[in-house]
Amino acid sequence: MTEQKKRRPYSSTLRQEQAQATRQKIATAARELMISKGYADTTMAEVAREAGVAVQTLYTSSPGGKPALAKLVYDITLAGDAQPLPQSDRPEVQAIIDEPDPARKLALYAAMATAILRRVKPVHRVLRAAAAASPTDAGLQDLLADIERERLTGSRGPAEHLHGLGALRPDLPPARAAEQIYVLTSTENFEKLTEVCGWSEAEYEEWLASILAAALLGPLHPEQAGEQ
The missing domain is CATH 1.10.357.10 (Tetracycline Repressor, domain 2)
Known part of the structure; x- marks a missing residue:
């Protein structure tokens, strides 16, 4: 025994x-x-x-x-592997949490988001095209809706984290901050800037970090103070 x-x-x-x-x-x-x-x-x-x-x-x-x-494909592509490990427990997220400077947190977040978008872009494009071609396919439409809901829910993590540190703009509720993160990190924006506009991924990452800082952080943080 x-x-x-x-x-x-x-x-x-x-x-x-x-x-x-x-x-x-x-x-x-x-x-x-x-x-x-x-x-x-x-x-x-x-x-x-x-x-x-x-x-x-x-x-x-x-x-x-x-x-x-298709959802399994998307989830594993997003995570980068099939390990049953929540995104919040992954090393990249822990590095963001451990970073003391809010602007640097957003730079690390932008780097992580860029890597994820690079991976999921072809999968997301295929699913969008299929949904557009089959508007009556309820399973496919629900899949894309679920992906967007999960993205919005996932955006609440960094927003709540910054709010807990007192780093968000005083007039910006965490829910509204999450909505801005959700929109700014969309696959469609990544595609337009890197494919239509011809930006490199490094340029996209730098833009994302700077616009997140400008949109979310309070005026006392170094990133914004240096711009005044």
């Missing part, structure tokens, strides 16, 4: 690692197919074949059919 108890944590960890690896394979295969063929022309059977898993495994990993599979 003692020997069995010793083995259980190892077995549990191994199962978790295997599940993560399977989710990663599925997401990678689905992402490549959806980007190359489009959302509508990508079938669950094709994804299963490319990932080297049974179709039933695909439905187990993403219950809800193809919209759920």
Whole structure:
């Protein structure tokens, strides 16, 4: 019995690692197919074949059919891996929390946001195009709505963090600050500036950091004081 108890944590960890690896394979295969063929022309059977898993495994990993599979692709692309680790617990976010200077916090946030946007841009574009072509596809429309709701919810974290430090402008409620962060970090803005306007990603990151600081921070912070 003692020997069995010793083995259980190892077995549990191994199962978790295997599940993560399977989710990663599925997401990678689905992402490549959806980007190359489009959302509508990508079938669950094709994804299963490319990932080297049974179709039933695909439905187990993403219950809800193809919209759920697309959400799995988006979530893993956003995070950068299949680890079941909340975004708030990741090292990049911890570095932002640990940074004492509010302007520098926003510079680190802009760097993180730029890296995320680089990853999710092709996936988000495919899903937007599919939704525009199939306005009656409720699952796809709900997926995009869920993504936007989650983005807005995620924007409340940095807004509340700055508010807790007393770093927000005195006239700016945290909810309104979150809405500004949500809009400024949209995939569409990233696409327009880097593709239509021809900005480099470094230029976008610098712009995002500066406009977030100008929009959110109180006038006593060095970033804004130096501009006066």
